[in-house]
């Protein structure tokens with residue numbers, strides 16, 4: 215049985231918890247995601263710890279956003295860890311994204327469009343007017359033009375982004391909540407079924423799995439749901 219296209223967000227306060235979650239979920243999912251909380255506390259060693267002996271893909275979510283020279287250096291610094299995916303903010307612009315792509319040639323650079331925690335009202339407050347989908351599509355086109363091989367967007371926008379960028383670009387969707395689950399600090403959310411049906415290639419899911427009494431069982435249940443969508 216192939217593992218489901220899910221990246222479990224290991225947003226844990228300590229390495230022991232993250233490694234335990236990783237071990238529980240890796241039989242069911244393709245990827246684990248290391249973000250700022252773990253990386254800023256433990257640094258590069260965290261990658262080997264969560265990768266373990268399983269060969270699971272590691273997604274390094276540092277959301278780099280700085281001038282091109284600084285992002286180039288940062289991407290080069292983490293490229294040696296061989297993450298499968300590294301995030302940068304699309305709003306950093308073409309030259310910055312291109313700098314990351316050039317500095318980490320063996321890692322897929324994923325450009326984060328508009329954070330899934332932002333509602334349309336939040337976006338308007340920071341000067342992004344109009345439907346969220348329009349801003350996301352604009353950022354997506356810019357990022358792909360700069361060489362990004364993957365994009366991060368909400369599952370609500372994934373169909374529109376797919377129509378814009380075509381089949382080759384990997385579309386990654388956080389803001390995923392099983393039916394009835396609390397949105398928490400996420401604003402633009404949809405179910406795992408909808409994300410996959412609309413064209414997402416990889417679903418980022420954290421607390422609905424890691425906050426469950428049995429994270430392994432929660433990951434297995436969502437993986438089974440996705441298999442049903444894919445097999446029609």
Ligand SMILES: O=C(O)c1cc(=O)[nH]c(=O)n1[C@@H]1O[C@H](COP(=O)(O)O)[C@@H](O)[C@H]1O
Pocket residue numbers: 223225249275301326328329330331366367388389390398400418419420421422
């Ligand atoms: O780049 C990301 O992974 C990301 C982008 C985004 O727009 N929204 C978003 O939630 N994320 C990450 O996806 C994960 C979502 O976690 P949960 O809300 O617990 O499922 C977190 O680790 C976030 O850092």
